[in-house]
Amino acid sequence: MLLRWCLVFSLCAFASGRQSLRAAEPVKGPIEPEASLQYLEVDPGLTVELVAAEPDVVDPVAAAFDEHGQLWVVEMTDYPNGPPEGGPPLSRIRVLSPLKDQPGRFGNARTFADKLLFANGLLHWQGGVIVTMDAGIHYLKDEDGDGIADRKEAWFTGFVKGNPQLRCNHPTLGLDGRIYVANGLRGGSIAANKEKWGKESAPISISGMDFCFDPYTGEGEAVSGLGQFGLAFDDYGNRFVCSNRNPCRHIVLEDRDIKRNPNLVVTSVMEEVSAPAEKSHIYAISRPWTTSTQHAGQFTAACGLSIFRGDALPAAYYGNSFTCEPTANVVHRDILEPCGATFRAIESTEQREFLASRDEWFRPVYTFSGPDGALYVCDMYRAVIEHPEYMPEELKTRPDLTLGNDRGRIYRVVDTRVVKARKPGSREPVLNHPSAWQRETAHRQIVEKSQSIDPASLRLIALVDDVIPARLPALALLAASGSLQKSDLRSVFRLNKPAVQAYAARIAAKSFADDPEIHSLLIATPPADLDGATRMSVALALGAYPIDDASLDWMAAALAAVPDDAWLTTAIATSVPKDGAKLALRYWKHASESGADVSADEKRQIRELFSLAATQADREALKALVQQVASSAARQDKSERPPVALEGVARGLKTRGERIAPLLGELSPESAKVIRSLFEAAGTVAQSDAAPLARRIDALKLVGFAPPEMIAPAVSPLLVASENSLVAAAIEALGASDDAKVPELLLTDYGRRSPALRSVILGQLLTSEPRVTALVTAMEAGTVSLRELDSGRLTVLQRQKAPALKERIAKLVQAAAPADRSQVLAEYQPVLKMKGDPLVGREVFAKNCVTCHKIGDLGVNVAPDIADSRVKTPVQLLTDILDPNKAIDNNYFSYTVIDQSGQIYTGILSAETASSVTLKQPENKTVSILRSDIDEIRSNGVSLMPVGLEKSIPPERMADLISFIKNWRYLDGQVPKDVIR
Template identity: 35%
Template sequence: MKCFPIMIRWRFSSVIPLAFLALSVHAEQPAEVPAKTAVDRASVDAAKHTPENSAKQLKVREGLEVRLAAAEPDVVDPVSAAWSTDGKLWVVEMSDYPMPKPGQTERHGRIRVLSDRDASGRFKSSVTFADGLDFATGILPWQNGAIVTLAGEIVYLRDDNGDGQADTREVWFKGFTTGNEQLRANHPRLGPDGWVYVANGLRGGEIIAVDPRFRASKTPLKLQGRDFVFDPHGGEWGTVSGNSQHGLTIDGFNRRFGCSNRNPAIESVLSADVIDRDPFLTPGDAIADVGKSGFNSEVHPISNAWTTSNLHAGQFSAACGVTAPGWAIDDTSEWLLVCEPTGSLVQRQRMHWGNGTWKSEREANEAEWLASSDDWFRAVDLVPDVDGGVLVVDMVRAVIEHPHWAPIELQNRPDTWDGKELGRIWQVHVPNKQIKSVAVRDDASALEAIVSEDLLSRMLASDHLLAHYSPAAPPQANVIDSLARLLSDSAVAGESKARIAMLLNRWGALTPTQHASLLGEQDDRVRALAIKMRQGNRFDGNPVSSTAMLFSAFDDSALIVRQAALETLVASVDASELNDAKISQLVSLAIRDREAPWVLKLLTALPNEFASELLSASLPTPQSRATAVIPTSVFEGWMRRVSAKDPQRATELLVNWLSEAMPTGAAADQATQALVMQMAAAWSKGGGAKGTTSLSKEAADRITALDSLAASIAINDKHAVGTRLDAIEWCRKQPEFATELRALVDKAVDTTVRAAAYRVLMQRDTEWTKQQVLDQAESISPTDRVAVVTAVRGSVQTATWLLTEIGQGNLPRTFVDPSSMDWFRRHSDADLAKLGRETFAPAGDVLEVLREYESAAKEIETADVVQGKALFAQHCANCHRIDEVGHVVGPDISDSRTKTPEALLAAILDPSAAIDASYASYSILTVDGEAVSGLLAGESSDSVTLVIPGGHTRRFEREDIEIFRASSVSLMPEGMQRVMNVEQMRNLIGYLKRWRY
């Protein structure tokens, strides 16, 4: 859930525009952080928010200066900006934010073009390129106009006569989700590889190409969990890894970073085709947080930075506009910037390569890089400026967050649009910097600028050459030759060489000799880029590097290069290229980089034939302990994949290895037992049992021997919990060993192990377990109740038993959680569904229930908060988390301080009244009758992955799914009134309102 500043009282203001006032503020020594005191905002002088007064409240890092570059009326409500190659700044304005006013039909979005910059950096000219736009969110100046992301579309606005105004509007793509104005496709960015990347806004969509210059598609392209990409010259388009909300930055090495509210920097680590080739991976497996996110993040606002969720105070809650401005710290690290508009600040983080991904840490300083005590300062985007400077896009609003996230009583607050006539662009440079405009107007200036020390110059050089030339119409030989000379010049910096290499490769002009020289460059990032290059820079192209080159790169001294080589191999290698030498190299890589998680993930994603041979070559035995340094997770990943693809081969591998790892009659040590159990579990989970139909007696005996091993491990608390869970699951499939698990339902046993044992016992030792549950009815823990209910849902017979016992009063109605109540009421078996409806009959329609419970929202100050906390733990913690209790599956409800008791009561009793699409429930019915509901985490042609209550992830093979459907209702079930009386409801609401105090 996204956060927004809560103002203690409404604010009203008139604004005095100062269009050409030159303003600046120097860093203070040090920047003081004033105490955050409540302010009577109704009495604040309107002049507080003029550019002059706002400038006085800005605090910037020592050694820097912030000055005004543009202000209202030249720019109003800016949300994003980008440079054109002629040195003009194109600004997207969103005056209708957060939504059109009631009754409003016209749209006021604009594209403003700022130019004629003076020595102080102030833009002296501002013209409107296009207006009447429907919530424009991003812009990319392109040729004679601009590519713009609008509500549901990507359009090209073209100036046909050179008057600086758009004459033609071409819709290129449509189908992007438009549900929430804050969650839409945005930030089209031209990568140095020649492709335009677009942040999906988190809600994705089903995309079709409208313009005939792009490849036609018979079916819409689903954008769920991925960002969008297309060739601006026409032809190909598709999806790439990434999942950014508002912001996208691409550096000279083509690294892409996005962001979302609670995630200040997200790297697209793996290419989408790696994910597409492995059914066990989802789009989320391709990305990683660069900066600390969520509760681990840290911001130090100096404004009155109130957030909807009080647990988000002092953390990123609206991160956006992430930018890598190209500021190198040393040979291994650089700076990253990200906006936090809720806190009226911009944070600088030190980014470095570590353990397979880029990582960033907030710089060690109490004050932020840029912050304001004016809580109308709303930095929402960042743009690299000339000579290492940065432009800060300031929307200037009283309320920056969308009312959609607000409690009902705040959704119509009168200051929602306050500040809509304001807007600023601030510039941050070294003090007293004389600004010189940068422009690239022809090929000659582009060739000069691409090797400049100035990042903006290099960016504009790439943009110019990519806009003027395409693979179908490359530049003339003199340009190619000039770039080739620069590429071979040892004095040219690595980032410039990366840009040049991508330009040449884009046009099909990169020679094998040039590519080989890139692999020998001193800069690790250049070598990594070279090894990952695709033909023509196409996201779906074949590698430029041969398989031999990829394997040779495994000997590189830099992890970034070895990982790049492995990623390229996984995305492209064919089984026909397999041989013993390559297997040996991969085993060596697994050992060398055993602490690099992304290398390990890639190793497990190798094609099935590779996984099979890798298992055969590397599984440890008493005679080959050296290979045990490969993490067990890698062996498990290989075994699961081989079992899923070729169960007979997987069974053969397992049996042969067991004969060496656990010779008949020999006692195995605990470590060997654990590894055997983990491998057997991976074999079983992958479907290896399908390969046992023609086993010899000796081989069958090897598999059977695992039964007794599993039983012994399950009850041995010296083994790790994960290993014991694998053993318990194994026992579920072997009924004769299930009774040995009876001891595991003792309260002294680990809760996770106990829950797993209940599930197996209810299925395999049913009568004993039923009696155990009845005997312990009054004392059985909430965790065990969930385990029992989950277990009985495995069959109609046990489910009927449970409902009957509840109906007869032998078990309390509260034994079943509301989610399971819904499951019983909606079961496909008519008799069971009828019994469920009778057992958990609703108390009437919602209005009747609300009337019945309306007193629960009264006199909250008298509620028993202690009992309310216990009720939360019992009924809500499966999907919600407050005060370190519970799981984060559903929305964050820890912000209940801002909600009225009446709103909370309505949300509890009518949870589907206002559901966000992110929390819509998806239901799966398996072929064996299991029904599971959860949030959709990912899907592929082979599988579906859900996040289910409790925070767990479950993956289902499509061949095992009978029904898969999305629900229009919340994952939160209805029927809480059946498990709580009015007084209990008051106590729960009292806890939600008062837990923090």
């Protein structure tokens, strides 16, 4: 019986995730190159052709055609573990030539450079290649004509080394003439090394950012985005990246724009264009093996992203995104559709992939276009593609890790009917060619000064050429050479080509900053008449000009026209570092005229605008904001706009370390009374059982900003509410009060609170010395356990300055010092022989783990994924639970941030911009803090997970917990309980 159920489980794991029934027909490799074609399936009407294969190419991870028609290939044979100890690096760059007797095939490979370490990307530049390798950016060139690189320069170093999957990659030339490089996820401190660039500039931190540089001056910059292995541009200069679980992300906001407003909190700069993580769908026809069965049928190793812009596929494919998923043996296609300032992906409804193979060695990792207009795919062709770092311990030394490192293929996907129907014409690089490879190659040749073109010719292309995408590089080259004229921009805006207008607005701000004529040109068209991309570009461009009444009117009208475009709100906010109050008041006029119904998007917009305004405003402007709210409420505006605006102002004041109560004393008695009535009304809504839960929680957020004496009466009755989310909101609102009774109220019934609520209470009790004193007293009385504090909060507790309090804390810490981890592990070894009950283990998990971990539909994903029983043995799980700091991915280190007011925030660093940092906290909460408000930020060097869970989970329950983690997916009643282990 047990064998039978194990077989059922195995088949279910392979068939899950909406995979095709054809997955029951897997093909085991290795298969010879020509024969492997029969196992590939591609969209109907298209053809897959073999372009190159071993021995001419092995382990290809990147490739590009040069202007002479040769195919340059980066081979990463040292994946995954590097060269043998003491041996030379194994990566190399090979150059393949067209085979005269086999049209479309490439061979006669010559080695351009070898003994490279973890090479993974290249870009042709001035007769040589810019290569990402050895965690740096290098330049290689053959100068003596023997076909072998003899000039080798390290241009940039300082990218973090480590896992070869997580290193800088994809050097790509942008329209602006700068070269962009994907971070690889691990960051670094980047230093320019080329001698003639000089070394005066300080290293550039790219934590949470990608990198770009000027290839002539060496000027580098950290830019928005965080690509893992993939970076691409579309025709209009939009940049896209990908990472394992994120197949296509659009970089919407650049860090250089965010920097203009240091008061602006930006939590994200990227749009998830394609469905990410658990929302994604992969339809494999093989039997893919992933390190998490919960991720079956989803993206787990998205890489090699490109935006196709060739002319050898039907027009419907132009501008589509293509992302490789090597673990599932597929290349995924999404149609990108404009959506406001960004895009959204339209996935195929046919539940099939663009390109898929039944050969389980097919490992596509890179896509690119060629001079023939076709889509090309690099296939590493390996038995195993997963890096051993992500494998169970017992598989990390499996003998097949490098099987296939003597193989590799490159394929081409075309529609032969389209190719035959194309108009005859040259495939040489020209700026106004219908296919992107020719345009990009010509653009590169002009930028690198190996090809010249006069401004008059560029102007013709930029303004009247029939190939619309050609107009953008022409405009960019005019701007870069100083030849762009104001008349050019007037013509562009008159021609009404939205994509070109959007790009023109971007370069206008750089080429003609502060020019009143261009400023007037930018805002001449009402925002409602512009497409989303142009509206966004104009909003960002206005930041380069003095903000006058005309600009504010245009911005206010834009916000009112599209309240659902959150990116536009942020873009406009970057452009008004000082005039937020004026903008908010002008916007209010538009919003108030739009009727009583207030959408969630409009509420978000109002809250953000009034918060930003209050952050920047002087005293008079602050009073004007609050007076406007009071006036609207007094005029019987029964919509949710006045309370939402009031909350925004209060949030902005909190950022400044101020409260709204003192401001009320500066208003007229009538206005102050109206504002108080709004706070009272919020309290009434919060206590109303008839009101929707979400509205009650929103009301509590406003109550938390009320004058302190109003908070406790409104909130206290809700501390015993049945909904935990409502209680949590009440606790946070109560924490804003300076009432001396707050600690007593928070600690009432503390022992009966859930772990999640106790965590919220502890956060509030650590905000001031009197509250910490009450907390310490509760710990001494045994009401609260010191072990409930994570590492960040414990550090805050120990930093109290009052000598007597500090001494009491030291005694508590000494008494609660965690036992030696090795000793605890030894004591818990019998757990490994116990038969656990997974149903009981579910309850243990719900009580102790759900604030940070998710299994099935239980909990939230803050910490690393623990949902897959294949990844961890019982002994590994036991070690991870009892000694969580033994091995931590540095992406999950706990950070502590202390702001200027002494407020403490602890969590995992999830996003960084020039102006703010964002922490991900238990219960999947996020908090963003302005850098200007941060007094201290540090990595705690430990896991967010507390040490000492043995105090809460005795051995019998630990066995149950481990059984649940191992067997949770079998608890749906379909599997006999007696076969579950």
